[in-house]
Amino acid sequence: MQAVTIEKLSKVYPGGKKAVEDLNLSLQKGEVFGFLGPNGAGKTTTIKMLTGTLAPSGGECRVLGRNPVSEPEKVHASCGVVTEHAQMYGNLTGLQNLFFYGEAFGMSRDDYKKRARKLLEELELSEAGDRKLSAYSTGMRQRLSLARALIHRPGILFLDEPTSGLDPESAQNVNRMIQSLARDEGITVFLCTHQLRYAEGICSRFGLLEHGRLLADGTLETLRRQVFxxxxxxxxxxxxxxxxxxxxxxxxxxxxxxxxxxxxxxxxxxxxxxxxxxxxxxxxxxxxxxxxxxxxxxxxxxxxxxxxxxxxxxxx
Ligand SMILES: Nc1ncnc2c1ncn2[C@@H]1O[C@H](COP(=O)(O)OP(=O)(O)OP(=O)(O)O)[C@@H](O)[C@H]1O
Ligand SMILES: [Mg+2]
The missing domain is CATH 3.30.70 (Alpha-Beta Plaits)
Structure with missing residues (x-):
């Protein structure tokens, strides 16, 4: 089974803006896919359709075999999502936020507590675990958002500019974590970014989107041969x-x-x-x-x- 299949997917926003047009794409399990394109290309719109927060205007997509339109709960349960505006609670501590989401995903108390502490450690947030989220810096918030996305061991991770607010050291740490998730745990990663050098280092395949249309997709080598x-x-x-x-x-x-x-x-x-x-x-x-x-x-x-x-x- 493919991790993601997208067939003739399109989105026209109310008002007539065509954000995604006739998109065809598929992702293998364990792939780290870099979805690239200029501002307004339609990357976030695509992620929203894949994760069931936005209904397509045409075409179809499947995430781990499930249709986000007809089975949104099942898609949510198998996806981790990190977007630019992560929804978390400022008056809860970092750990409490993770516990909250662990509970919401139906994990056992023991399991989510252990997993939350492990994730905070991996993301170098252990010391901030008992601090309220409202006192976190942008970069800390972004890393906590990644921990939140991973709490329920998703099979696929959608990342929308996950390192944009991170200093180089934290960005490197997050990149290492993304790679090891794919390599060791077989998680599929769908990554939107403008940071091309960083994408080149961690993605195994790329798709280039512009004005809602896919210009090209393939490995670095295939694209090189195709373009030059x-x-x-x-x-x-x-x-x-x-x-x-x-x-x-x-x-x-x-x-x-x-x-x-x-x-x-x-x-x-x-x-x-x-x-x-x-x-x-x-x-x-x-x-x-x-x-x-x-x-x-x-x-x-x-x-x-x-x-x-x-x-x-x-x-x-
Ligand atoms: N809710 C909305 N209503 C109307 N138009 C929208 C809406 N959301 C996005 N758009 C438009 O759809 C197009 C694609 O936007 P989208 O956010 O998917 O781009 P993006 O590739 O994620 O860009 P960025 O790199 O800036 O994050 C843009 O022209 C944008 O203005
Ligand atoms: Mg975007």
């Missing part, structure tokens, strides 16, 4: 400039497309790996002194900017 044809080879060397025009940034050097990126720094565009030795030979035989030759690996950020509208505008 050919390779970029970064070269640091001297005497290459003999052929480089001082006015044009882009030139042809020994038949290779070359972009000067800095003093003694160049980027050559080639079709495939086999051309690297040819390029190096041509440069050396042409009298260049080479200090460094490296294939530039396209990052998730490069892919994102190549695919999304704003990115295309910036690079145009």
């Amino acid at each position: 044809s050919g390779l970029t080879v970064c070269v640091r060397g001297t005497n290459i400039s003999g052929e480089i025009s001082q006015t044009e940034k882009r030139n042809t050097v020994w038949g290779f497309d070359c972009l000067k990126t800095g003093p003694d720094q160049f980027e050559f565009s080639i079709g495939q790996e086999e051309e690297i030795p040819k390029l190096v030979r041509a440069l050396v035989e042409g009298g260049s002194n080479l200090y460094q030759v490296a294939v530039k690996t396209k990052s998730l950020e490069d892919i994102y900017f190549a695919l999304t509208e704003k990115g295309r505008e910036v690079s145009a």
Whole structure:
């Protein structure tokens, strides 16, 4: 069974705004899926439909085999959700908040007490456990929200920007926890974020959404191949400039497309790996002194900017 299946899902808000259009997607169990896209792309709307807090206008989705429209309680019981505005109680302590949700999910008192303490420890909140939530900082509140989402051992975790208010150390801690949940406990993670570098590190697959439409989905490698044809080879060397025009940034050097990126720094565009030795030979035989030759690996950020509208505008 797939963890999530989405078929032709769409959402039109009252007033006519099409937030999600004809979305098709599926997630395997244990996958950490990064759902990326600019502000207003429709990520939160999708999470709301998957978790049964918003009814779709068209299409269908299933979470661990259940339909959030017809079986919202069962979907709630199997999901953990961390959103930007977590609903918790300011006048209760961190622990009391977790106990409250443990009880609401029908866990035994012993079980939720043990689990709440363990989660607080993992999220480095043990010392704050007896403090009222109203005295928590944004980052502490966000971590408690993750503990709350995990209290009932959900099979799938929906995270909407879970590390946006966290300092680098806490963000790293939360990332480690997300990865180990997927690896050791088989939890499926559906993660919305703008933090591309962090997504690149922890997600096994990505979906890119813009204006409610899925632009692409796949592993980093699949997306790289889909978006970029050919390779970029970064070269640091001297005497290459003999052929480089001082006015044009882009030139042809020994038949290779070359972009000067800095003093003694160049980027050559080639079709495939086999051309690297040819390029190096041509440069050396042409009298260049080479200090460094490296294939530039396209990052998730490069892919994102190549695919999304704003990115295309910036690079145009
Ligand atoms: N309740 C609502 N009523 C009308 N329009 C809405 C409502 N909620 C969201 N929208 C619109 O739907 C679109 C998608 O919004 P959504 O919140 O899903 O985007 P998002 O990808 O989560 O963006 P962000 O990265 O800013 O969180 C936006 O144009 C937004 O203005
Ligand atoms: Mg959002």
